[in-house]
Amino acid sequence: xxxITQSPRHKVTETGTPVTLRxxxxxxxxxxYWYRQDPGHGLRLIHYSYGVKDTDKGEVSDGYSxxxxxxxxxxxxxxxxxxxxxxxxxxxxxRKPDEKLFFGSGTQLSVL
Amino acid sequence: QQQVKQSPQSxxxxxxxxxxxxxxxxNTAFDYFPWYQQFPGKGPAxxxxxxxxxxxxxxxxxxxxxxxxxxxxxxHIMDSQPGDSATYFCAATxxxxxxxxxxxxGTRLMVKP
Numbered sequence: 001x002x003x004i005t006q007s008p009r010h011k012v013t014e015t016g017t018p019v020t021l022r023x024x025x026x027x028x029x030x031x032x033y034w035y036r037q038d039p040g041h042g043l044r045l046i047h048y049s050y051g052v053k054d055t056d057k058g059e060v061s062d063g064y065s066x067x068x069x070x071x072x073x074x075x076x077x078x079x080x081x082x083x084x085x086x087x088x089x090x091x092x093x094x095r096k097p098d099e100k101l102f103f104g105s106g107t108q109l110s111v112l
Numbered sequence: 113q114q115q116v117k118q119s120p121q122s123x124x125x126x127x128x129x130x131x132x133x134x135x136x137x138x139n140t141a142f143d144y145f146p147w148y149q150q151f152p153g154k155g156p157a158x159x160x161x162x163x164x165x166x167x168x169x170x171x172x173x174x175x176x177x178x179x180x181x182x183x184x185x186x187x188h189i190m191d192s193q194p195g196d197s198a199t200y201f202c203a204a205t206x207x208x209x210x211x212x213x214x215x216x217x218g219t220r221l222m223v224k225p
Contacts, residue, residue: 004155033212040121042201042215043156058212090155097212098144098205103155 003027004104006091012110019078021107023091025071031094032074033058033101034066036087043090049074081111115139116204118216125223131189133219135202138183142204146213147176147187150199159200160187192223 003026013019023032034046045058047066055066063085065077078085091104118135125131135145146161162169162176162185169176175188189196202216 035215040217042118042217043203044215045212048212059214092155098207100146100158100161101148101156101213103157105153105155 004091004093004102006089006104006107008107009105010108012112013081014112015082016080019081019109019111021076021089021091021109023074023076023104025074025091025093027093027102028071029093029095029102030071031097032068033092033094034064034074034076035090035092036060036085037090037106038087046076046089081109083111085109086111115214116202116216118202118219120219121217122220123222125192125221127192127194127223127225129192129223131192131196131221131223132186133200133202133221134184134186135204135216136182136184137204137214139204139206139214140183141206142214143207144205145176145178145185146203147174148201148203148215150201150218152198156201189221192221194223194225197221197223 005024007022033048035043044060046064049055049068067075089107092101094101116137147159148156149159150156160171160174164180173190178185200219203213205213
């Protein structure tokens with residue numbers, strides 16, 4: 001998947017616990033994104049980054065934070081996981097917002 | 113609110129038939145309209161994209177038709193094959209700084225042999 005690695009691939013956690021998902025790219029693309037995928041909702045943008053330490057909120061950012069300390073790494077943190085955050089999370093990268101997005105293989109997160 | 117509405121949610125087509133998926137958008141500033149294809153257990157991958165300076169774009173069996181006045185665009189898959197069975201997402205964005213892709217809700221296509 002175009003030099004994008006997401007970890008972990010699967011995670012089960014309990015309500016109220018913190019969770020961090022990692023996205024690592026080897027393509028040196030400027031833009032990195034976190035999406036969540038839920039049936040009937042398609043892909044919804046959580047947060048995105050347009051450079052090291054430069055991040056902004058997406059459509060569904062409540063309850064999530066991100067950090068990008070290096071070009072290649074973009075972390076998504078759920079400070080206190082809730083059941084509504086059970087979803088499949090995808091990291092994506094691109095050179096520009098209106099150019100091709102390359103997606104990772106996703107992380108299946110279950111919050112019990 | 114969902115700025116890109118996609119229909120149908122699911123579609124069953126016989127092998128060799130034409131699959132048609134429709135999308136409608138609200139934001140007239142959108143100027144880039146890609147379609148992504150997703151197989152089970154995988155991330156979406158860009159299939160084909162169009163910009164509003166043309167009304168149609170064809171790549172092999174896949175065609176995007178674009179109607180700017182109606183704010184609609186559609187994906188046509190000719191001679192549909194079982195290997196085309198996947199989930200398809202339309203999306204839209206504008207060239208303005210900071211505007212990210214907005215995705216439709218997805219269409220699950222099944223092509224029966």
